Amino acid sequence: MDTSRVPSLFETLAAALERPRELPDQVLNHLVGAYSLDRDAVGAFLVEKLPGLEDYEIDLILSPVFTPTMDDQAIFAEQLGRDSAPQEQWPVLVDKLVARPTRAQLLTVDGQAHSVPLRAVSIERYVHRLRLDATIPESLFQLVLQVPIATDRALVAAVARRAVWDIDSRRDILERYLSATAPTDAHRVADALELLKVVETYQPVDASDLLSRLPHWQQVLRKQINEAGSPKPFFNERVQELHGGGRDQRRQDNVQLSAKEEERDFLERLERLLKN
Numbered sequence: 001m002d003t004s005r006v007p008s009l010f011e012t013l014a015a016a017l018e019r020p021r022e023l024p025d026q027v028l029n030h031l032v033g034a035y036s037l038d039r040d041a042v043g044a045f046l047v048e049k050l051p052g053l054e055d056y057e058i059d060l061i062l063s064p065v066f067t068p069t070m071d072d073q074a075i076f077a078e079q080l081g082r083d084s085a086p087q088e089q090w091p092v093l094v095d096k097l098v099a100r101p102t103r104a105q106l107l108t109v110d111g112q113a114h115s116v117p118l119r120a121v122s123i124e125r126y127v128h129r130l131r132l133d134a135t136i137p138e139s140l141f142q143l144v145l146q147v148p149i150a151t152d153r154a155l156v157a158a159v160a161r162r163a164v165w166d167i168d169s170r171r172d173i174l175e176r177y178l179s180a181t182a183p184t185d186a187h188r189v190a191d192a193l194e195l196l197k198v199v200e201t202y203q204p205v206d207a208s209d210l211l212s213r214l215p216h217w218q219q220v221l222r223k224q225i226n227e228a229g230s231p232k233p234f235f236n237e238r239v240q241e242l243h244g245g246g247r248d249q250r251r252q253d254n255v256q257l258s259a260k261e262e263e264r265d266f267l268e269r270l271e272r273l274l275k276n
Helices: 009-018 025-034 039-048 055-062 070-080 087-099 120-128 138-144 150-160 168-181 189-202 207-229 237-242 254-275
Strands: 020-022 103-107 113-117
Touching: 009 070, 009 087, 009 103, 009 120, 025 039, 025 055, 039 113, 055 120, 070 150, 087 120, 138 150, 138 168, 150 168, 150 189, 168 189, 168 207, 168 254, 189 207, 189 254, 207 254
Parallel strands: 020 103
Antiparallel strands: 103 113
């Protein structure tokens, strides 16, 4: 492979930090409340006032924007493969990115981009949470390489680099899952991400431990789905009339119900795969 065009880690970091990023409601609400701003004044505040704030204030404001997502981690997982960037290299990268200077492109609700120089506190947050020092054991890496779609493969590589798999018996869960799915039509990148969430949340010791918990989780979800899909009866006719008579106008939370159904389906697929 011709590596002459492969960007350096520094270049990839700079590009990732400078891509346009929408300000989430969490940030907007904080700015409006903490600094008594109108929403249409947020852009001017970012350009004119933000650079003069203390580090802790900037981190409080921008931490939701520069905490890496799995999509962010996938960019670097794809570039690094099995390699790593040891922690002793990170201060040099941060200093270079500050000196560059690296400028965030922050998008406000009107779609306008506001260019703001990034301070070390925001860059450090981003770099330190990318798992740049992680590695993937060879056996697991070979399974990752079997994922057929490049974008999915990068996300699965990011999953494989997470610290939760550092324990051999727990990593066997991911290896068994990928052995059953990576080279087949059963592969779903969303399932790999959901598996990561489950394992990071509940910390099972090994595959047997995880399998022993699945029936109870499925039972709980089935109960919640049945309850959500069946509105409680009205306790008298007058209340029923207020809700539209025979046409119950109470809105069901379809999004939440769909999410629970998807979670149930995932747990059923996971149980079948791990039992094989």
